[in-house]
Amino acid sequence: MKSISFQGNISIQDLYKKGIQQNVELKLSDDQSVRNILPLRIQNFEIKRLEWKDFIGKPDEESPWIAHCYWNNSYEYYFIQDREQVNYREQSPLRLPRIPLQQINQVNQLNIKTENVRTSSANKIKRLPTPTINHSPQRTVNRSNSSSAIRKQSPNGHKIKLSVKCKFLEKSWAKSKKDELLLEHETGHYLIGCLSALEFKKKVESSDVTKSNNHQQQIRNIFRQNLKEFLEIEKDYDDETNHFKDVEKQKMWNKKLKEQLLLYECYFNH
Incomplete structure (x- = not known):
């Protein structure tokens, strides 16, 4: 049986590399909702639990779709060399509407076969002791309600402090605020944005950007x-769930998103 296209970006092997013991037990959860683990805090990166009241944007009355979730990612970092600090920041462009979205009165438009996939959530993680780190105060980036920071020191004394954010945008809207399955689906779009920010953080943290003479461009390219990869994942998410109408595929994606969130939590919070 084929599994869903998104296989995830973080794995058990990534936990091993962080010094987490290999005595890791995975359990397949029967809970088919991903919202039940929210809100979630991963270091200083806060993932909110969406409710319909958060969709306060003005609906496009001419649109055939029921709801639309907007998010964007941004980052800011400080690069210190020879006691001189230089600040950089960038954010993802304003995102175009997803095409297509949930369509009113559209049921089972596509004939999608349901498939089973074995997905897991992390449980009973044993972690190795780690030295205490004295984190410096973090700087807030505008238009965001969550933050996360990392620091990395190179042998040459260069230091980088990176803050990444995923913001659920207030222009997100919904014409109907009653369908809980639709809310679960829209939450999935927001969580894909959060996973995108966390994966970017992991990639920069594990890279050698502090040794680069062009660290600004290198980080921009990674971002x-x-x-781009996660926007493709968003498209797969809508295509494979038939915009939440394929209930079985939606359950599969819920489990995969939950698994990835828990693995990133272990990776950064161990």
Whole structure:
């Protein structure tokens, strides 16, 4: 049986590399909702639990779709060399509407076969002791309600502090605020944005950007390529769930998103 196209970006092997013992037990959860683990805090990166009241944007009355979730990612970092600090920041461009979205009165438009996939959530993680880190105060980036920071020191004394964010945008809208399955689906779009930010953070943290003479361009390239990959994941999400109408595929995606969130939590919070 084929599994869903998104296989995830973080794996158990990534936990091993962080010094987490290999005595890791995975359990397949029967819970088919991903919202039940929200809100979630991963270091200083806060993932909110969406409710219909958060969709306060003005609906496009001419649109055939029921709801639309908007998010964007941004980052800011400080690069210190020879006691001189230089600040950089960038955010993803304003995103065009997803095409297509949930369509009113559209049921089973596509004939999609349901398939089973074995997905897991992390449980009973044993972690190795880690030294205490004295984190410096973090700087807030405008238009965001969550943040996360990493620091990396190279042998040459260069230091980088990176803050990444995923913001659920207030222009997100819904014409109907009653369908819980639709809310679960829209939450999935927001979580894909959060996973995008976390994966970007992991990629930069594990890279050698502090040794680069062109660290600004190197980080920008990682950010843009990573964003491109997750926008493709968003498209797969809508296509494979038939915009939440394929209930079985929606359950599969819920489990995969939950698994990835828990693995990133272990990776950064161990």
